[in-house]
Amino acid sequence: MHNPFRFSGIVSEPAFCDRVRERREMKQYIENAQNVLLYSHRRYGKSSLILKVFREVRNISTVYIDLYGTTHAGDFIAAFLKGISSLESQMSRLVKVLREGIRSVGLNFSVDPVTGMPTASPVISRPVQQKTIEELFAIVEKFSRRKKLAVAFDEFQEVAAYGGDAFEKTLRKAIQNHDRVAYIFAGSQMQLLTEMFNDRKRAFYMLAAHLPLGKIDTAAYVRWVRRLYRRAGRSIERPLVEEVVAMCENHPMYVQEFFFNLWNETTLSFEQLDRVQERMIEKRVPEYAYLWDSLTLNQKRALKLVALTDGKNLFAADNLDRTGFRTASQVTAALAGVKKAGILDKNKTWKIHDPFFKKWLMAAQR
Ligand SMILES: Nc1ncnc2c1ncn2[C@@H]1O[C@H](COP(=O)(O)OP(=O)(O)O)[C@@H](O)[C@H]1O
Ligand SMILES: [Mg+2]
Numbered sequence: 001m002h003n004p005f006r007f008s009g010i011v012s013e014p015a016f017c018d019r020v021r022e023r024r025e026m027k028q029y030i031e032n033a034q035n036v037l038l039y040s041h042r043r044y045g046k047s048s049l050i051l052k053v054f055r056e057v058r059n060i061s062t063v064y065i066d067l068y069g070t071t072h073a074g075d076f077i078a079a080f081l082k083g084i085s086s087l088e089s090q091m092s093r094l095v096k097v098l099r100e101g102i103r104s105v106g107l108n109f110s111v112d113p114v115t116g117m118p119t120a121s122p123v124i125s126r127p128v129q130q131k132t133i134e135e136l137f138a139i140v141e142k143f144s145r146r147k148k149l150a151v152a153f154d155e156f157q158e159v160a161a162y163g164g165d166a167f168e169k170t171l172r173k174a175i176q177n178h179d180r181v182a183y184i185f186a187g188s189q190m191q192l193l194t195e196m197f198n199d200r201k202r203a204f205y206m207l208a209a210h211l212p213l214g215k216i217d218t219a220a221y222v223r224w225v226r227r228l229y230r231r232a233g234r235s236i237e238r239p240l241v242e243e244v245v246a247m248c249e250n251h252p253m254y255v256q257e258f259f260f261n262l263w264n265e266t267t268l269s270f271e272q273l274d275r276v277q278e279r280m281i282e283k284r285v286p287e288y289a290y291l292w293d294s295l296t297l298n299q300k301r302a303l304k305l306v307a308l309t310d311g312k313n314l315f316a317a318d319n320l321d322r323t324g325f326r327t328a329s330q331v332t333a334a335l336a337g338v339k340k341a342g343i344l345d346k347n348k349t350w351k352i353h354d355p356f357f358k359k360w361l362m363a364a365q366r
Pocket of ligand 1: 006007008009010011015016017018019040041042043044045046047048049252253254256257
């Protein structure tokens with residue numbers, strides 16, 4: 001039987017686990033044309049969740065727009081066209097509408113001969129871009145009058161980097177008052193995104209309900225993993241599954257990767273788990289070393305400090321001494337830097353959020 005676990009890219013059944021509550025919540029938003037901001041760390045399952053929910057909703061058309069790697073409004077338009085092309089099969093006239101709409105703003109529009117996807121020439125002037133975007137959203141609105149729509153913009157934080165307010169204002173203006181469309185904004189740079197949606201002065205202020213995506217509960221993992229083993233006529237004991245989930249600190253991608261690696265092992269034991277973990281860390285050494293090397297000296301110290309203290313009593317004099325800090329303000333500045341790099345989180349205490357990076361750091365006694 002082939003390996004049922006997947007640890008890269010979007011996962012769907014049977015590799016998709018749980019998210020029952022989030023699916024229900026998102027469906028309610030979509031059915032009520034309520035915009036949603038979906039955010040989490042990378043590789044927690046935002047994209048997988050969106051597409052899973054899209055497969056589950058009834059009588060609502062869905063559009064998935066991936067903004068990853070887009071750097072300016074022209075890219076945004078091309079990504080939009082690509083996403084919107086999924087509506088074509090549902091309404092053949094849309095293609096015509098789309099072409100006419102786009103031609104009216106003078107945008108070069110062609111169909112990629114290989115993929116059949118529409119592509120737009122990104123070299124268009126700014127006023128034309130703005131008009132095009134308005135036009136595209138008008139098409140969406142027009143479509144929604146016949147059939148409700150859900151439109152997801154994945155990796156939406158890219159938009160914040162396009163260069164400012166003007167673009168965000170154009171977007172806001174284009175989507176407000178669409179009462180039969182639910183827009184889903186998803187992304188992983190939480191600070192950037194929450195600023196975008198929570199800052200009174202920003203265009204997206206109060207535009208969407210927040211849906212933070214956390215980790216997956218141990219109990220759900222246990223049921224899911226044991227079911228996948230049973231389907232293949234095999235079995236795995238509950239304590240082993242629980243141990244793996246704990247080693248991965250419930251991180252969705254790491255749990256998948258761990259079980260992917262474990263699947264090929266014929267004997268299952270706790271010792272086996274340690275070996276799998278070691279191999280997983282080993283494979284990531286270049287990635288972790290690169291990350292480490294990109295940090296300043298004080299940022300490295302701050303990471304060590306958090307690892308050593310488990311985030312508690314960071315500012316105690318002997319903890320500062322142990323890590324080479326002289327003042328608390330040095331620590332504060334360094335922590336902020338590492339948080340910005342997406343390595344640290346702060347809830348009640350500071351935490352290194354990548355469990356395997358933390359293991360590597362501790363093992364290397366850096
Ligand atoms: N619901 C889930 N069940 C099991 N594994 C998941 C789930 N969601 C995500 N994963 C794991 O995380 C990886 C990344 O998922 P993805 O949806 O691309 O996350 P994101 O969009 O948040 O970066 C997947 O390849 C899979 O290994
Ligand atoms: Mg994603």
